[in-house]
Structures are given as C-alpha cells and as structure tokens.
Amino acid sequence: MRLYRLLLHLYPASFREEYGEEMCRILRSRRQAAGARGLLALWIACWEILPNALAVHGSLLRQDLRYMIRSLRQAPGFALTAIPVIALGIGATTAAFSLADFVLLRPLPFPQPERLVKVSESLPGYPYLEPSPGNYRDWKRQNRSFAAMGALRPVSLNLVGPSGPERLEGAAVTADLFPLLGVRPALGRFFTAGDDREGAAGTVLLSDGLWRRDFGGDRAVLGRRVLLDGAPYVVVGVMPPDFSFPRRQAALWVPIRFGEEDFADRTNYCLQVVARLGRGVSLRQARTEMGVIAARLERQYPKDNRQTGAALQPLRDGTSEQGRLLLLALCGAASCVLLITCANLANLLLARALARRAELQVRAALGAGRERLVRQLVTESLALALAGGALGVLVATAALPLLARLVPVNLPVAGVPAVDLPVLLFAGLLTTLTGIGFGTLPALRACRDAEMGGPRQGVRAGGGRRERLRSALVITEVAVAVVLLVSAGLLLRALTRIQATDPGFRPSGVLTLRTALPTPKYENTGRRADYYTRVLGQVRALPGVTSAGFTSFLPMVMRGGIWPVSLGGEPEDRGADHSASLRYVTPGFLAALGVPLRQGRDVSEADTFDRPLVAVVSASFVHRFWPQGHPLGQRFTFAFHERTVVGVVGDVRVRGLERPSEPQVYLPYRQVEDGALTFFMPKDLVIRAGVEPASLLPAVRRIVRAVDPEQPISDVRTLSEVVADETASRAVQARVLGAFAAIAFLLAGIGIYGLLSFAVSQRAHEIGVRMALGARAGEILGMILRHGALLAAAGVVPGAVLAYAAGRAMASLLAGLDPGDAPTFLAAVALCLLMTLFGSLWPALRAVRVDPIRVIRKE
DSSP: OHHHHHHGGGSOHHHHHHHHHHHHHHHHHHHHHHGGGHHHHHHHHHHHHHHHHHHHHHHHHHHHHHHHHHHHHHOHHHHHHHHHHHHHHHHHHHHHHHHHIIIIISOOSSSSGGGEEEEEEEETTEEEEOOOHHHHHHHHHHOSSEEEEEEEEEEEEEEEETTEEEEEEEEEEOTTHHHHHTOOOSEEOOOOHHHHSTTOOEEEEEOHHHHHHHHTTOGGGTTOEEEETTEEEEEEEEOOTTOOOSSTTOOEEEEOOOOHHHHHOTTOOOOEEEEEEOTTOOHHHHHHHHHHHHHHHHHHSTTTTTTOEEEEEEGGGGSOHHHHHHHHHHHHHHHHHHHHHHHHHHHHHHHHHHHTHHHHHHHHHTTOOHHHHHHHHHHHHHHHHHHHHHHHHHHHHHHHHHHGGGSOTTOOOOSOOOOOHHHHHHHHHHHHHHHHHHHHHHHHHHHHHHHHSOTTOOTTOOOHHHHHHHHHHHHHHHHHHHHHHHHHHHHHHHHHHHHTSOOSSOOTTEEEEEOOOOTTTTOSHHHHHHHHHHHHHHHHTSTTEEEEEEESSOTTTSOOOEEEOBOTTOOOOOSGGGEEEEEEEOTTHHHHHTOOEEEEOOOOTTOOTTSOOEEEEEHHHHHHHOTTSOOTTOEEEETTEEEEEEEEEOOOOTTOSSSOOOOEEEEETTSSOTTSSGGGSOOEEEEEESSOGGGGHHHHHHHHHHHOTTOOOEEEEEHHHHHHHHTHHHHHHHHHHHHHHHHHHHHHHHHHHHHHHHHHHHTHHHHHHHHHTTOOHHHHHHHHHHHHHHHHHHHHHHHHHHHHHHHHHTGGGTTTOOTTOHHHHHHHHHHHHHHHHHHHHHHHHHHHTOOHHHHHHHO
16 A cells, blocks of 8 residues: 555645545455455556546646636736747757757767877977878877878869869878778778879769769769869769768868878878777877877987977867857857846746736635645746747747858868757757746745735735845846846957958958869979969959969968978978968069068069079068068078078968968969979969959959860959958857847846836835825836846846956957956946836836825725
8 A cells, every 4th residue: 555655646736635545445445345356456556546647637737728828818918028038048048059069069970989089290389280191101000009090181173074164172081091980982982002002093982962963963973084183083982961071061082192202201291180099098098109109200200200299189179279169158148148038037927926916815715725826837837938949949940050150161070050859859958947947936936925825915915035036036137148248248349359450461352263273284383384474464454453463372261381491501490480381472462462562572483493592571580580680682491492582571461360370481483393392383363453353253264264274263252251251250159149148138128127117016005105195206216216226236246247257268269358348348337227227217107107096095
C-alpha cells in the first residue's frame, strides 16, 4: 500500500485530497476479497494509476485553457501586450544563440572534429604564420603525435567554360588531406600520391555547386577535360554538397606540386597545415613534441629558422578573437533583452493577478485550493509564453539572414545559420522556463492573498511588499536598458572613429577589378608586360579616366606578403621589426590609388631587370630603417635582391583600418625574373576616373577581352566598397546591438508606464482624498513624476556601473575609445530620463483627472 499511496501523488493535489482515501479503501477491500491474489490486484491498480493520472491532468488542462480563453476575451489588451513582449525576448535570444552555436559551438562537419588541429609557424610578432614547404615536410617526417598531416594552399584559377572564362576560388591540396579530414567524394575518387608528382597529368575535384552550375549535374563529368589557367585538367571527382574547405567559397581543388626549390626556401610562408591527433594523444602532448621538433630544425637551419617555433590550435578555433568577442557581446545583449522581457512579464502577471484578486478570493471561498488556483494562473502564463515563443521563433528566422554577415568567411562549413532542431529545442526550453519561472511567483503571491483575504477586501490592498517587488522589476529593466544603450553607444562611437581613420589613399571615384594572369601562359615577364601595356594604354584613353595601374594585391584585401628586410649586409632578421609588405606595381598605380608621393619618383617603364633594381618605400619604412632621414639612394636587401630607394610615398593601411601595417615596399613589375614570385604578379587593376566608376566596366571588359579572350574579370567593386567592407561586420553588430538597445529602451518605458498606471489605479482613493482635502493638480502631478524619476535614478546608477564593466570587457572592440566615454554615458542617461518622462506623463495626467467625489463614493 505504501507504493500505491506514493503513486497517488501522480494525481493533482485537489483530486488526491478528494478521492485519495476512498481509492485506498477500495483497493484494500479488493485485496481482502482477492485473498491469495491480492498482490496481483495491487500491481494492477498501480499499473492503472499512470494513464488515469494523465487523463485527470488532461481534463484539468482543458478546463484551465477554456477558462483562460474566456478570461483573455474579457481583457484582450493583456494578451496583446504580453505575447509581443515575450516574442521580442525569445526571438532575440534564439537568433543570438543560433549564430553563436553555428560559429563557436557546433562541431565541424568531419568525423571526430575535436582531433583536428591547425599547425602554424610562430615568429616574434607573428604567432600564427603560414608554414613553409620545407618545414612542413620535416614536421610530417619527424612527428609521432599525429595520425596524419596534410597541407593546402588557397588558389584562384581561371576556368574556361561554356559561359566564357571565369575566376574560381579553390585550394591546392596534398593527397592525404581529404582522407585526414574523414570525408569521401560524392562522385569519383580523391587525389592519389601520383597526382602530387611533378609532371603528372592535371586532375581536379569539383564542388557540388560548380558541378551543378557549370556541368548540369552530369554524372558523366568524370574523365572530362577542362582548362584551368590555360592548362588541361581531368575531372576525377565531385565533393558532397555540404563540403566547404578551407572556406565557403571553395569551388574546386587541385593537387599541390612541390619542387625541390620549394623545400629549399624555408622563408616561403605559403601553406596551411592540418593534422589529426593520434589515438590517445592530447593537444598538450602534441605541442610539446612540435616544440622539440621546431627547436631541432632551428639548430639545423640557423639562418632560415631563426626564432621559428610551431604553434598548434584546434581547427574549430579559427575565428578571430575579435569575432568571438563580437558574438559574445551579441549573446550578452540578447540575454539582457530576455531579462527585461521576463521582468516585464512578471510585472504584467503581478498586475493582472492583483486585478483578479476579487475573483480569486471568491473561488477560494467556494473551496478552490491554493494548488488549483496556482495551476490555473501558471497555465495561463505558460500558454502566453508558448504563443510568444512561437512568434519569437518567426522573429529569429527573419533576423538570421541579417546576422549572416557576422559568420567568418574562413569557417569551413557550408551555408549560414538556420533555425534547425537544436535551435528549436533551445527556444522551446527557453519559452517553457520563461512561462513557468516568471509565472509561478506572481501566481503564488496572488493565491496566498486570495486565501488570506475575504470576498470584501478592498481595492486598496496590495501595496507594501508587492509594490516594492514591481518597483524592483522596473529598476532592473532600467538598469539593463542603460547597459545596452551604453554598449551600443560605445560600439557606434568606435565604428565612427574607425570609419574616420585615414586609409592612406583616396577611395572615392576608383573602380577596382581583378584580372589574374595564369601560369605558365604568363610566366614570362615580357609577355606580362605586353598585357599590362596594352590594357593600361586603352583604359587610360577612356573618357573620364585620370590614372590607372596594376598591383599585386589591393590594400585590405590581401593583408600579407611579408618579407624580411636586411640593411648593409646585416644578417637577415624575420621578426616583425625587420619586415615589410611587398607589392609589384605598374607605373600609375600609386597615382590611381591616391597615395601621395613624398620624395623622389614613382616606378617607371624604364625600370627593367637589366637596369639597377629600385624600390619605392613608404614613410614608415624610412622612419624604421633610416630615422635620420635622407632615404633616397639608400640600399637594402629585399625579395632576394639588393635594391635602391628612388621614391618615398605615404603609408597605406594594408592590414585594415584597425590594425597597424608593416612598412610597404613597391617594386617595378618588370624587375623580376621569368617564372619567379608568380604569386606576386600584378593582378588587381585600379582605375581612377572623374565619372561614375561603374560606367567604365563595360568598356574595360571589352578591352580585356580584346587583349586576351580567355582572361576572366572578377572581384569587380569600387575602392569605397573595399574600405566599407572593412567595417561591415562591425556595422552589422552595432546595428544589431542598437536594435537590442532600442527594444530594451522601449520595454523599460512600457514597464515604467505599466507600473505607474497600475499604481495610479491602486491609489485612486488616496489621490481622491488628497484632492478633496485641497491638494492641487500640480502636487499630484509632481508626486507621480517623482515616483517615476526615483525608479529611473535607482536603475541608472547600477546600470552605469554595469555598463562600465561591460565596456571594459569589450575594450578590444572599442578601437582605443575609453570604456567610460563621458558623452556616451551622458547620452544614455539622458535617454533614460526622457523615457521616464514619457512613461510617467500619461499616468500622471490620469491621476490629475481623478474625480474625488466619484472615487470616495465608489469606495
């Protein structure tokens, strides 16, 4: 019987109190009548409890829902307020969680992704540097920590297809990279060791998107020959639809081919190395072993590997620290909005429970137990939360495409975040916790009052502790709103400061595009010079064009190209203090970019390889290496040769608006040997014009097609768009955080308005008495406005403290702005005071219009 009595707790308390003893008596009599079969009767009775209890709960739920619908029909404004408020909180939090889960938490789409690591070289000032082929080969031979190690190099290739030439992003990979990742082709085979050998026939793997777009999804594509950079390749496989590596834009993969000259130069930082940890090997053990190997290689190659270490990090941790902090700030803002939502919901439920106090007291007097009343109120709050949660999921679904810009492009996953099953489960759990957690306390307080009071308890009841609780909730809302307003203001101020940074060039009125020349077709320097001369000659003749030139890479698009600098026979030092970025340029490029010439001259067509090797350097280069001045005529060793400075130009922010750049060196495009440094061949065309840049594009396409019909044009955009892309993710994040701050601001204003409106209604008798005794309208108005001002002040002070702490936590995002920036804090406080004024004004005017005679008679 003890078991049976314990199982009776599955029934609702009201049902158990009414029928529990009777059910026990019936079971006891059955056992006595059954005799030896009494134990069987007990087990049958126990087995029947679960379905019967579920049926009773279902019956009560249907009663509660019917009653809730009738109740909300009488007060539709309550539901129309509560559901959108919940939807905003749930939607914002769900969208932020979905984005953070997609970028930071969800495992990469490979078997045992936690075993995959990225292996890099490390130098002073460069903690994660692309390894050289020579070091990669030695790491692979000497390590015992990894089950496999592979390498890749991002490439861009010209594909000549049915729709004309196009430029495609991809990667050159070693044969063991894909098996290491644990993926298989959807069609065909992977590369083999034979594909990696020099002189082997070219083979290519296609992405699913490229296969369907350019080859119509034809399964007979295997064995088909295509032209990549003018060379024949055979299609050997097609990758699965969800495969994106090393980045989402990858459209094809080719074998990587190493020659002995590649292994000889250990300063050729060009690879990305991925490894899979061996069974039972931890990341810490692998780091220790790779440190030993790096030290051994430094002793073996003291010149090339001086101060060179090995750095390991999980492949999942490829997101930059700033990107991670942006996402965490977004999640924090969403949590703040959810907190304000919950505070508003609790306040609404408290106010509604007090408004229904007489009803609850009548039901309690007629015999409804506390458990039954609490159940009814919690059912209502949970139903409202579920309705708001469903609407919130729709809000999150609509918001996620706007947040896609915050997903790093180098994340090796396909697609963008979506509201999938894990996100729906999170939203459901969050909605349930919100409905139950913030509906139970108001229900318990209301039902306790209903039991303690009588049917004739007056409307003046309910002050004191309940008033303090509602005020505390509103103060919390104001404090959180201040935190979000200040955080959004700091980010907006930082964004404005970054956008006002001088990039070192004039971006307006400039068209940029890429015409990457393929090798071996353009391996010869003279042939490339002919191409550049013919294209630039015709482009400069276009109406409105003032200057044009080619460069290896646009600033901010390619941030590397770092080479060591050596002066006067000094030993080569590859540290950050003895390096510079390299660009080969044609005459006219610096003028087209708008980089000012400070001293000397620009590169010229006369600067050929059979003439003295020259260089144009930046002002920061001069400041670092010849601080005493007089740079013209100075000699230094750079990119394998000694060069003479013939010109000095202004500094360009190659690494973006937020990061300091290495000094820059610009070399004449003709002063390079045939087949050497092909990665640095000029490929980006810059055109400055006095007309709308986009209007030049059709003519430029015709010129390039006339010079080389197989040469594609890609990456067409204005230089202003290049600069704008630098702050695009920041702008999106600032807008999102600003939207969250606006929502918090609105909800806090609603909270103040709701609290004061309810307070006026509860204190109507007091206000009427005051006015009957001679209180003037101004005194009543001041009393209500002071109440609102006290709430705002009580929330602003802790909010400002928390906002300063939040600013310190995201200091790396503020671009040097002080986390305690006075204008931002003053603006946030002023907005909160304004919000308080508007939230208090209407309740105050209602208080002034109270008719004392009517109120006293009603009481």
